[in-house]
Amino acid sequence: MADDNTLLQIEHLRMQFGGLVAVDDLSFNVERGKITALIGPNGAGKTTVFNCITGFYRPTGGMLSLHTNEGKTFLLERLADYEITKKAKVARTFQNIRLFTGLTVLENLLVAQHNELMRASGMTVLGLFGFPSYKRAAKEAIKKAEIWLEKINLVNRADDPAGDLPYGDQRRLEIARAMCTEPQLLCLDEPAAGLNPKESLELNDLLLNIRDVEHTSVLLIEHDMSVVMEISDHVVVLEYGSKIADGTPEMVKNDPKVIAAYLGVDEDEAASGEVTSGGEITGSVEISETEIISADLQEQEEKRS
Numbered sequence: 001m002a003d004d005n006t007l008l009q010i011e012h013l014r015m016q017f018g019g020l021v022a023v024d025d026l027s028f029n030v031e032r033g034k035i036t037a038l039i040g041p042n043g044a045g046k047t048t049v050f051n052c053i054t055g056f057y058r059p060t061g062g063m064l065s066l067h068t069n070e071g072k073t074f075l076l077e078r079l080a081d082y083e084i085t086k087k088a089k090v091a092r093t094f095q096n097i098r099l100f101t102g103l104t105v106l107e108n109l110l111v112a113q114h115n116e117l118m119r120a121s122g123m124t125v126l127g128l129f130g131f132p133s134y135k136r137a138a139k140e141a142i143k144k145a146e147i148w149l150e151k152i153n154l155v156n157r158a159d160d161p162a163g164d165l166p167y168g169d170q171r172r173l174e175i176a177r178a179m180c181t182e183p184q185l186l187c188l189d190e191p192a193a194g195l196n197p198k199e200s201l202e203l204n205d206l207l208l209n210i211r212d213v214e215h216t217s218v219l220l221i222e223h224d225m226s227v228v229m230e231i232s233d234h235v236v237v238l239e240y241g242s243k244i245a246d247g248t249p250e251m252v253k254n255d256p257k258v259i260a261a262y263l264g265v266d267e268d269e270a271a272s273g274e275v276t277s278g279g280e281i282t283g284s285v286e287i288s289e290t291e292i293i294s295a296d297l298q299e300q301e302e303k304r305s
């Protein structure tokens, strides 16, 4: 059910690749002004859901209704990817960083505003030189870039090539670049992948700022439980393409189905409180964040190398 607080309503989403059902009858809502995390073991279908939302894949079935803050509704499954970005105001980042590494940090933030600048130029070369609207838009673009440079603490590196930045700074720059397009929904695919604990904390601060100051809704795929449990308002858990849990971080963390999915044990075993990921017998079971985090760090290291 959607109400005024629902920004994105996903209903009975299905995505099939030949004989493989990657996402099966998935329904959940992304609330306006909240951080929603989509989690699940490798291959659960998380990135496929993102690809359906952002128009990279045309879903096999289901509806994706985006209700903008201005009261318009867009059926994303019927739009091309560029329309989803431009009209429905959905921005995304990818698992692998996709900055323009040869451009400076500032240029990366300005390129993101290219559409706005072209519109202000009247789409003509003359416009580029003469239109007052273009000059005004250019000034605003620089102002917006400066604001984001400050938010991500990179004012001093504005003129350096983006590719020279440390990994954590590149991740935050990519998010800032997406924010320069003024999205209503920001989709982040594993933003904490490969970050060290200090960089993870900086990422948390940035995402909380995006929610609380920019009032932008965030949907994030994340394996790093220190990020998910710390900043999410709502967590949806997928396993084999289906939803197995949907609730607050606290509810999800203690759900036997989720514990079983992560630890690779039976749900009954998980519910009985007798199994840990190391196979030891204990009196209580909860997803061990440190164990998941260390397993993820190992995986992230492998992805980076």
Ligand SMILES: Nc1ncnc2c1ncn2[C@@H]1O[C@H](COP(=O)(O)OP(=O)(O)OP(=O)(O)O)[C@@H](O)[C@H]1O
Residues within 6 Å of the ligand: 017, 020, 022, 040, 041, 042, 043, 044, 045, 046, 047, 048, 049
């Ligand atoms: N274009 C595609 N063609 C065929 N199969 C695909 C395609 N994209 C994804 N899949 C399959 O769909 C399933 C879900 O993949 P997906 O990448 O969505 O999982 P994920 O939860 O994001 O995994 P991870 O956490 O490892 O990134 C996998 O079995 C994957 O191999």
